Amino acid sequence: MSRISDPHFAERVRASFAKQHAMDLIHATLPVVEHGRTEIHLPHWSGVEQQHGFVHGGVVSMIADSAAGYAAMTMVPASASVLTVEYKMNLVAPADGDKLIARGKVVRPGKTLIVTQAEVFAVKDGEEKLCALMQQTIMVMHGKDEK
Amino acid sequence: MSRISDPHFAERVRASFAKQHAMDLIHATLPVVEHGRTEIHLPHWSGVEQQHGFVHGGVVSMIADSAAGYAAMTMVPASASVLTVEYKMNLVAPADGDKLIARGKVVRPGKTLIVTQAEVFAVKDGEEKLCALMQQTIMVMHGKDEK
Amino acid sequence: MSRISDPHFAERVRASFAKQHAMDLIHATLPVVEHGRTEIHLPHWSGVEQQHGFVHGGVVSMIADSAAGYAAMTMVPASASVLTVEYKMNLVAPADGDKLIARGKVVRPGKTLIVTQAEVFAVKDGEEKLCALMQQTIMVMHGKDEK
Amino acid sequence: MSRISDPHFAERVRASFAKQHAMDLIHATLPVVEHGRTEIHLPHWSGVEQQHGFVHGGVVSMIADSAAGYAAMTMVPASASVLTVEYKMNLVAPADGDKLIARGKVVRPGKTLIVTQAEVFAVKDGEEKLCALMQQTIMVMHGKDEK
Numbered sequence: 001m002s003r004i005s006d007p008h009f010a011e012r013v014r015a016s017f018a019k020q021h022a023m024d025l026i027h028a029t030l031p032v033v034e035h036g037r038t039e040i041h042l043p044h045w046s047g048v049e050q051q052h053g054f055v056h057g058g059v060v061s062m063i064a065d066s067a068a069g070y071a072a073m074t075m076v077p078a079s080a081s082v083l084t085v086e087y088k089m090n091l092v093a094p095a096d097g098d099k100l101i102a103r104g105k106v107v108r109p110g111k112t113l114i115v116t117q118a119e120v121f122a123v124k125d126g127e128e129k130l131c132a133l134m135q136q137t138i139m140v141m142h143g144k145d146e147k
Numbered sequence: 148m149s150r151i152s153d154p155h156f157a158e159r160v161r162a163s164f165a166k167q168h169a170m171d172l173i174h175a176t177l178p179v180v181e182h183g184r185t186e187i188h189l190p191h192w193s194g195v196e197q198q199h200g201f202v203h204g205g206v207v208s209m210i211a212d213s214a215a216g217y218a219a220m221t222m223v224p225a226s227a228s229v230l231t232v233e234y235k236m237n238l239v240a241p242a243d244g245d246k247l248i249a250r251g252k253v254v255r256p257g258k259t260l261i262v263t264q265a266e267v268f269a270v271k272d273g274e275e276k277l278c279a280l281m282q283q284t285i286m287v288m289h290g291k292d293e294k
Numbered sequence: 295m296s297r298i299s300d301p302h303f304a305e306r307v308r309a310s311f312a313k314q315h316a317m318d319l320i321h322a323t324l325p326v327v328e329h330g331r332t333e334i335h336l337p338h339w340s341g342v343e344q345q346h347g348f349v350h351g352g353v354v355s356m357i358a359d360s361a362a363g364y365a366a367m368t369m370v371p372a373s374a375s376v377l378t379v380e381y382k383m384n385l386v387a388p389a390d391g392d393k394l395i396a397r398g399k400v401v402r403p404g405k406t407l408i409v410t411q412a413e414v415f416a417v418k419d420g421e422e423k424l425c426a427l428m429q430q431t432i433m434v435m436h437g438k439d440e441k
Numbered sequence: 442m443s444r445i446s447d448p449h450f451a452e453r454v455r456a457s458f459a460k461q462h463a464m465d466l467i468h469a470t471l472p473v474v475e476h477g478r479t480e481i482h483l484p485h486w487s488g489v490e491q492q493h494g495f496v497h498g499g500v501v502s503m504i505a506d507s508a509a510g511y512a513a514m515t516m517v518p519a520s521a522s523v524l525t526v527e528y529k530m531n532l533v534a535p536a537d538g539d540k541l542i543a544r545g546k547v548v549r550p551g552k553t554l555i556v557t558q559a560e561v562f563a564v565k566d567g568e569e570k571l572c573a574l575m576q577q578t579i580m581v582m583h584g585k586d587e588k
Contacts, residue, residue: 021196022203025172049168051293056169057231058209065205084204085407086431088235088382088529088576090556092549108533108571113379113433115531115574130549133556135529135576137380137431139407146198232554233578235382235429235529237409239402255386255424260526260580262384262427277402280409282382282429284527284578286554315490316497319466343462345587350463351525352503359499378498382529440492 002109004035006078013038013070016146020066028063035074037105040067044098055095057132060102060120064089064134067104068116072138075109080142082114087136095131097122114138149256151182153225160185160217163293167213175210182221184252187214191245202242204279207249207267211236211281214251215263219285222256227289229261234283242278244269261285296403298329300372307332307364310440317360320353329368331399334361338392349389351426354396354414358383358428361398362410366432369403374436376408381430389425391416408432443550445476447519454479454511457587461507469504476515478546481508485539496536498573501543501561505530505575508545509557513579516550521583523555528577536572538563555579 006012010033017023017030023040026048032039040063042048042055050056065087073082101121108115120132153159157180164170164177170187173195179186187210189195189202197203212234220229248268255262267279300306304327311317311324317334320342326333334357336342336349344350359381367376395415402409414426447453451474458464458471464481467489473480481504483489483496491497506528514523542562549556561573 016198019198020203021194022206025194047168047172051163051166056167056209058205058212059169061208061212062203062205065208084238086235086237086380088233090233090549090576090578091231092551092554092556107574108531110533113533115533133548133576135531135574137531233527237402237429237431239404239407239409254427255384257386260386262386280401280429282384282427284384310492313492314497315488316500319488341462341466345457345460350461350503352499352506353463355502355506356497356499359502378532380529380531382527384527385525 002075005076008078009035009074012078013073016073017070023066026059026062030070033070033074036071037103038067038070040102042100055100057091060091060095060100060132061089063100063102064118064120064132065136067102068118068134068136069138071104071106072114072116075106075114076140079145080140081144081146083139083141085137085139087134090133091131092133093129093131095122097124099123101128112140114140149222152223155225156182156221159225160220163220164217170213173206173209177217180217180221183218184250185214185217185221187249189247202247204238207238207242207247207279208236210247210249211265211267211279212283214249215265215281215283216285218251218253219261219263222253222261223287226292227287228291228293230286230288232284232286234281237280238278239280240276240278242269244271246270248275259287261287296369299370302372303329303368306372307367310367311364320356322357324364327364327368330365331397332361332364334396336394349394351385354385354389354394354426355383357394357396358412358414358426359430361396362412362428362430363432365398365400366408366410369400369408370434373439374434375438375440377433377435379431379433381428384427385425386427387423387425389416391418393417395422406434408434443516446517449519450476450515453519454514457514458511464507467500467503474511474515477512478544479508479511481543483541496541498532501532501536501541501573502530504541504543505559505561505573506577508543509559509575509577510579512545512547513555513557516547516555517581520586521581522585522587524580524582526578526580528575531574532572533574534570534572536563538565540564553581555581
């Protein structure tokens with residue numbers, strides 16, 4: 001990938017995640033923060049279900065969007081923040097599992113724009129099944145860190 | 148648009164919405180259900196915020212996706228259900244308001260696939276400001292109604 | 295929309311279009327250039343067909359992408375140029391007609407990013423039928439005009 | 442991936458490609474057809490250029506769309522054809538090279554819908570540089586082969 005522009009990227013990303021009430025609302029956690037990639041996990045619980053008892057597609061999107069956005073954030077200077085410009089999401093199977101794992105990664109770092117991808121897997125009886133696939137554009141806001 | 152294939156579409160759509168725990172979790176309501184269009188409203192409250200105190204982009208997406216999906220559902224036979232195949236979302240401004248309004252509409256009805264759009268507005272001091280724009284593909288599952 | 299930042303936008307856009315060999319290759323023309331919107335026309339001829347004798351989806355995309363990109367270009371200062379960051383295209387019907395019309399428009403102007411939409415219609419026996427729908431993100435390159 | 446449903450997929454795909462006048466118009470070739478993946482190559486020549494002398498983004502999209510669509514076609518029965526429902530394309534760098542290579546692959550095969558991805562690389566002095574990234578939805582038309 002490219003070189004690390006902030007050695008403390010993981011603390012910065014975790015601090016930002018901790019301030020997102022919406023991630024707390026859905027019971028999402030951020031167990032993995034590496035340079036250019038992150039993982040968000042979500043237990044299956046009744047509050048995030050849609051009408052058939054699967055996890056709601058909108059909740060699947062929330063963790064995909066965040067996992068990929070934070071993957072981008074690991075690659076920007078400490079003095080910058082990131083913003084989701086847009087993303088495209090394919091929901092390829094019902095989110096049917098005990099837990100979901102969203103894996104976000106940077107596929108094309110740039111100075112102003114970063115292109116990322118995320119995959120979301122439903123884990124059932126220890127087996128992962130792909131349920132969503134995302135391609136996303138992130139904008140880097142230089143000189144505007146998250147205070 | 149096209150003719151109404153189920154005169155009771157509004158009841159059917161409202162019943163489906165009522166079963167979505169995730170919509171309840173974020174405090175979303177569905178005050179408007181018309182043929183080919185719906186509106187979902189969301190009050191701004193702390194549980195749906197991101198790190199800057201605006202409504203989380205993922206929550207914005209949830210109501211856009213649902214408003215457009217339910218707009219599609221108003222146009223299918225009672226014996227069918229709908230599924231989000233994919234969507235593309237541009238987040239054009241922070242969701243900064245007292246409440247959000249997501250307006251979904253069908254732009255191209257088809258037998259198997261329905262193309263929709265949604266706009267999300269943040270309402271502040273009575274004024275609406277566009278914060279998100281979505282284009283979505285919905286699949287019609289014939290013979291598979293939501294029991 | 296917003297106010298005009300370059301009174302000579304139409305000349306600037308037409309000059310840029312004239313330099314695109316690829317538009318010439320497919321026989322595309324740009325008969326309409328207004329503030330925030332343009333139209334590209336394409337006759338149906340054998341060179342742009344796919345295997346069923348309709349206009350190739352890729353050619354439909356080319357004129358949609360260009361119509362919307364030039365719509366964005368009408369709204370930037372003379373000292374700036376525009377770049378397609380990304381777009382999403384739904385091909386909703388075969389491009390079956392004597393000619394195609396791509397209509398691009400700006401839906402959300404911004405200083406750095408402009409969000410646009412385009413629709414492509416196939417014209418047959420004088421009647422327009424929607425065949426494609428696009429949502430696009432354009433980046434404004436300030437201080438980098440097209441020499 | 443999944444098992445081969447038509448042992449003659451490569452002939453079928455090549456025959457379809459040969460009938461696309463638009464691929465001929467831009468000088469595209471299809472040198473690689475494997476189960477679940479294809480490659481389309483395009484020489485850089487003046488007819489496909491945009492105003493700065495790079496390959497036009499629309500032409501980049503054409504070969505990405507086709508490479509991924511044909512990757513999907515390698516996985517359907519001989520009695521079926523495929524249709525592009527929609528795609529999303531990020532143009533991440535100018536298509537600056539002597540030749541372009543579009544690599545399409547199936548990422549999620551399904552009975553009715555197939556999700557694919559494509560990458561386009563510009564080759565300059567023997568080195569490949571990513572210039573575009575696509576995520577696409579393909580529909581399988583069962584019982585409707587390309588005569």
